[in-house]
Amino acid sequence: MAQGTPDVGDASHAAQTAQMEDYRKSIDNLDSALIAILAERFRMTEKIGLTKSAAGLAPLDPERERQQFENFRALAGSFGLDVQVVADVMGRIIQHAKNRHEVLMRGG
Amino acid sequence: MAQGTPDVGDASHAAQTAQMEDYRKSIDNLDSALIAILAERFRMTEKIGLTKSAAGLAPLDPERERQQFENFRALAGSFGLDVQVVADVMGRIIQHAKNRHEVLMRGG
Numbered sequence: 001m002a003q004g005t006p007d008v009g010d011a012s013h014a015a016q017t018a019q020m021e022d023y024r025k026s027i028d029n030l031d032s033a034l035i036a037i038l039a040e041r042f043r044m045t046e047k048i049g050l051t052k053s054a055a056g057l058a059p060l061d062p063e064r065e066r067q068q069f070e071n072f073r074a075l076a077g078s079f080g081l082d083v084q085v086v087a088d089v090m091g092r093i094i095q096h097a098k099n100r101h102e103v104l105m106r107g108g
Numbered sequence: 109m110a111q112g113t114p115d116v117g118d119a120s121h122a123a124q125t126a127q128m129e130d131y132r133k134s135i136d137n138l139d140s141a142l143i144a145i146l147a148e149r150f151r152m153t154e155k156i157g158l159t160k161s162a163a164g165l166a167p168l169d170p171e172r173e174r175q176q177f178e179n180f181r182a183l184a185g186s187f188g189l190d191v192q193v194v195a196d197v198m199g200r201i202i203q204h205a206k207n208r209h210e211v212l213m214r215g216g
Contacts, residue, residue, distance in 0.1 A: 013163070016159055016162075023152050023155050023159070026152045027152050028176075030148055030149045030152070031176070034198070037138050041142070044135050044138070045131075045135065048132070051127055051128060068136075071139070072139070081147055082204075085150075086146065089146065089201055089204070090139065090142070092196065096196070
């Protein structure tokens, strides 16, 4: 609880609650944006998977992946983000695309 | 390789390569957008963590988290995305924010 009389504490608590609600609204909006971009990203990786499958190309491309992670590290640095966190989240997204490419390669 | 004469095959291969490069350019742009939004999301969760820490509030809020995942499922559905994939990626992002909140709660 905040310092001061109960009234001040209540006012402070109400202000904190309002502040938290405000931050959470931003987070919900940002999450909607993240998911919308993920939708477009998976639409693109689906096309890549179909192109690779039709051309008989391997679903995995280690050199491309190496370049992507190099780019993620650079972006994380420029935004002041934890490089490990960005690599973990982006790696997870890439893993889902790779899983889907392997399904497509098997004729899925 | 594509069907047809070697010339047609080469032309087809060149077209496929150009197409793949085009898709990959889109993916790189989308990834920059994802990371930029992640930066703003972590900026907001940092503020939440500091507010919670200052107010002595618990770093975790199961009811808020339940609402978030309900929202993710609805968004995944509206974008025609795999609900499990969206829940996995967003869960990973939330986990990193929670880890950070626990660090802040221990005094950063």
